Amino acid sequence: MPALLMLVLVLGFPIVVAVVNSLSLPDGGWTLENYAKLPQDSRFRNSLVVTFIFVGGTVLLHLIVGFIIALALNASVKGKRFFRVVAILPWAVPDVISGLMWRFMYNPTAGIINRVLLSLGVINTYVEWLGDSDLALPSVIFADVWRGYPFVMLILLAGLQAIPGEQYEAAKVDGASTIQEFRHITIPNMRGMILIAVALDTIWQFRRFGLVFNMTAGGPGNVTEILSLYVYKQYFRYFNFEYAAAIAIVLAIIMLLLSLPYVRAMVRRL
Amino acid sequence: MKRRLQPGIIIAYVILGLVLLYTITPFLWMIFTSLKTDQEAVAIPPTLWPQEPTIEAYIQILIWGNFPIWFLNSTIISLGTALFSTMIGSFAGYGFSRFGFRGRATLIGIILASQMLPGVLLVGPYFKMLSTVGLYNTYPGLILAFTAITLPFSTWMLKGFIDSVPEELDDAAKIDGCTPLGAYLKVILPLIAPGMVATVIFAFLLAWGDLLWVLVLTSGEKMTTVTLGLTRLVTQFRIIWPQLMAGSMIGALPPLILYLLLQNYLVEGMTAGAVKE
Numbered sequence: 001m002p003a004l005l006m007l008v009l010v011l012g013f014p015i016v017v018a019v020v021n022s023l024s025l026p027d028g029g030w031t032l033e034n035y036a037k038l039p040q041d042s043r044f045r046n047s048l049v050v051t052f053i054f055v056g057g058t059v060l061l062h063l064i065v066g067f068i069i070a071l072a073l074n075a076s077v078k079g080k081r082f083f084r085v086v087a088i089l090p091w092a093v094p095d096v097i098s099g100l101m102w103r104f105m106y107n108p109t110a111g112i113i114n115r116v117l118l119s120l121g122v123i124n125t126y127v128e129w130l131g132d133s134d135l136a137l138p139s140v141i142f143a144d145v146w147r148g149y150p151f152v153m154l155i156l157l158a159g160l161q162a163i164p165g166e167q168y169e170a171a172k173v174d175g176a177s178t179i180q181e182f183r184h185i186t187i188p189n190m191r192g193m194i195l196i197a198v199a200l201d202t203i204w205q206f207r208r209f210g211l212v213f214n215m216t217a218g219g220p221g222n223v224t225e226i227l228s229l230y231v232y233k234q235y236f237r238y239f240n241f242e243y244a245a246a247i248a249i250v251l252a253i254i255m256l257l258l259s260l261p262y263v264r265a266m267v268r269r270l
Numbered sequence: 271m272k273r274r275l276q277p278g279i280i281i282a283y284v285i286l287g288l289v290l291l292y293t294i295t296p297f298l299w300m301i302f303t304s305l306k307t308d309q310e311a312v313a314i315p316p317t318l319w320p321q322e323p324t325i326e327a328y329i330q331i332l333i334w335g336n337f338p339i340w341f342l343n344s345t346i347i348s349l350g351t352a353l354f355s356t357m358i359g360s361f362a363g364y365g366f367s368r369f370g371f372r373g374r375a376t377l378i379g380i381i382l383a384s385q386m387l388p389g390v391l392l393v394g395p396y397f398k399m400l401s402t403v404g405l406y407n408t409y410p411g412l413i414l415a416f417t418a419i420t421l422p423f424s425t426w427m428l429k430g431f432i433d434s435v436p437e438e439l440d441d442a443a444k445i446d447g448c449t450p451l452g453a454y455l456k457v458i459l460p461l462i463a464p465g466m467v468a469t470v471i472f473a474f475l476l477a478w479g480d481l482l483w484v485l486v487l488t489s490g491e492k493m494t495t496v497t498l499g500l501t502r503l504v505t506q507f508r509i510i511w512p513q514l515m516a517g518s519m520i521g522a523l524p525p526l527i528l529y530l531l532l533q534n535y536l537v538e539g540m541t542a543g544a545v546k547e
Contacts, residue, residue, distance in 0.1 A: 092530070
């Protein structure tokens, strides 16, 4: 099976190298020190918190926005195809480029966001969205909602379309309200799809790099420094290859643990 | 019954109207900015649409800048990755789909799990490996590295497509004297052609949008891709927004066109069979 050999070569071998690196000293020899250092590294702890806020915030908002739009698209509206295509557009843009688009929209003086909010009277001074340590992370999350909701929306829409119409008709005969229908038919039917959407989205969001790199590069200070950025900097800015490998392994373990139920469910279905 | 639905429909239209505004605005802002002069783009307060529309920014990046080289590099690397990864993925997918061997379930689990690995775990080792064998800053090196990211997806997607081909068909071919490889080439390949196309495009898009790997595995202008080139423009001291937005616009076009043409396939691929209950 040469194909399997190839898999081992392009994936297995680098992983072994990463593990070996994380257990090495810069000048050779084995050590656990790279891992032992982690709890004391305040930048790592910060990065861990930022990552969880970023992933949690974006996944939750993708789900809420995606679900609302999927419901609207599932209603009997005209021009469904058109709206569906438009709603998918942001997903088609590479995240590096959506980061650039939003960075300029957030521009304090020349950006459209301040301009609109100023003329609506919502704010009365130029707000430094990406330069303010309290606003930077929410601003990045908000930009990512635009980029990331379509994927969740598409999965949920597929789920909504698979719910048998008879269930709603039966509920109507029984005189159920729209809210009751939603609670007792839509939500139970959608449970599986929601789990799949959240699982896949979470994995993608843990890997997110280009968007944040181009919006803030982790700043101001380290308030938007997600783990993938921190690992990158440890590797290629500070050249701590061994320490960077250890952080990357911790990130990988977090992701594997989180995705274990999903992987297990998929394999069981085989 | 129709009447009772009415308020819901109105709400749906309102939501869809807002969605339209929300999704389109960033695109319009990008296009408008790309058509402004350098001064107008940073005017305070900003103008909404260009007062004197000009394609100066496009001319600057396309004729005087290195953008065409970046575009060519992105195309070569993404296309190379897509073809290589789909070829190997289809063989691996064929193996997983048709041959029962010991540890098959475990291996499939490993492939699935390897999709969950963060890219930053692999960039360090790849930097070392490619430097050692002299493939740093080369097309083959980048294609190989990207394949590490796309191959698990490609394998999983193609396994799904091959699963949907009835096994009796390749059995029939084998009775006619085909080898497993022959059955694969003559029977399965033509049937999964649409799936192959989807997989090729999916890998292409993953590679096209990447920044991390090119950042780490290239140096200088020679191997710069669109994403990396734009990133360099934005980290410069003076950012020329119309040029940056013109570049973003052109850089986003290939994926936009591919997504629009193949959205159904891609959704199926992204969710990798998960949606099929």
